[in-house]
Amino acid sequence: MISFKMILKSVVFILLFSTFILKSVNKNLIPNNLGRNYTKLDSFKSVLVTRNIQIKNYFNYLDSLIKSINNKSNLPLTEHILVRYNPWIIDTLLNTDYYTMMEKDSFVYNQKELIVLRKGIKILIPDSLEIEKLIKTFSSTFLxxxxxxxxxxxxxxxxxxxxxxxxxxxxxxxxxxxxxxxxxxxxxxxxxxxxxxxxxxxxxxxxxxxxxxxxxxxxxxxxxxxxxxxxxxxxxxxxxxxxxxxxxxxxxxxxxxxxxxxxxxxxxxxxxxxxxxxxxxxxxxxxxxxxxxxxxxxxxxxxxxxxxxxx
Structure with missing residues (x-):
């Protein structure tokens, strides 16, 4: 018969091995250069913004985010696809219009200082099928x-x-x-x-x-x-x-x-x-x-x- 001590050792080994695997997977899901800017969540379905992003830093932030996602997932993601998949971002940017702000009795001297991505919000990441759908949408859109x-x-x-x-x-x-x-x-x-x-x-x-x-x-x-x-x-x-x-x-x-x-x-x-x-x-x-x-x-x-x- 297998001794109780041997069974206990086997259970401990399995738990330790499982913990190691989970840490490795989570590490691989998080882009290396995200740093303090944002945190990867939900198995690459969304990212959590961990600091306020102003308009002056907005494009650099998105470029860094998209580069990290594409490097890790091989998705053909672009800024336009990401933002169209998160239409609330367009609404937020639209409302930074000087005259819209003035209608709310808010005078803005420097629009670049306005916050457009607030700490704590999630940005959803489209999968390959959703990206393909948006690419087709773009191809049929014209001015x-x-x-x-x-x-x-x-x-x-x-x-x-x-x-x-x-x-x-x-x-x-x-x-x-x-x-x-x-x-x-x-x-x-x-x-x-x-x-x-x-x-x-x-x-x-x-x-x-x-x-x-x-x-x-x-x-x-x-x-x-x-x-x-x-x-x-x-x-x-x-x-x-x-x-x-x-x-x-x-x-x-x-x-x-x-x-x-x-x-x-x-x-x-x-x-x-x-x-x-x-x-x-x-x-x-x-x-x-x-x-x-x-x-x-x-x-x-x-x-x-x-x-x-x-x-």
Missing amino acids: DINIPEYKLRIFQDSLLLYEFPIRVGRNERKYLKMGDRVTNLKTINGIGKIVDHVKNPDYYNPANGRQYFVTRRDDDKITKLPQIPWLVTEINGVRNGQLIHPTTNPKTLNKAYSNGCIGTKEGDAWVIYYYAPINTKVNIRYDLLNINKQGDTISLKNIYGIKQLIN
Whole structure:
């Protein structure tokens, strides 16, 4: 017969071995470089944010997180996929809009200091099937911009997801020091795509080439310039510097006001960014006849005086 002492030794050995295996598995589930920034949870289904993340650190945080997840799981995860899988992040960023904050009696001098990921929240990690589904969604999503209507729309196939007011280029020619030439300021229409994102843009006055760091808001208050991504377009095969980016002065929306770029509200710019990864199709058109929600045909003002319309 097996002695009680031998049975006890066997049980102890099994317990010690099991503990060693569990520690090894848990260690492998936690990315090595997460450090104090975040903690891996739920067998790679989510991460727990362990400190407050401000906008100024937001992109570096996500880049580090995604790199760690991809290294450990071989998932084709991207920032756009992760955030679209956690849509509350977009809602949080949208609500950092200066004018949205002012409606809540909260003056924000420096938007970069705002917290967007709070300590204690979980970020869900999509699996391979969910990632594939989002990739297909991105491939069928496109931006539609009608210049004289001052509208940017986001479509998924034929389904309208969002509609935003915009400003477009002025109907004039002007010398711009940054290009060192007289430039046609009209927004150029045509078919193209998003070719780049500028996540921490520098602000320059294109007319004189001077960099600036603060802005005067519509309410006459001065603030630092926000950190919101700019979308770089390629239209008709040409990268002509025509960007999609936020304006700090929404009173200029629904006008031909810019130097050719397409301007949006700050909050809207976050939504557009996360629905338009690189290679998203962009259709910029100049259609003067528009059908409203009631089915009526509306004739828009010909802001550029174009006689022959090019779609």
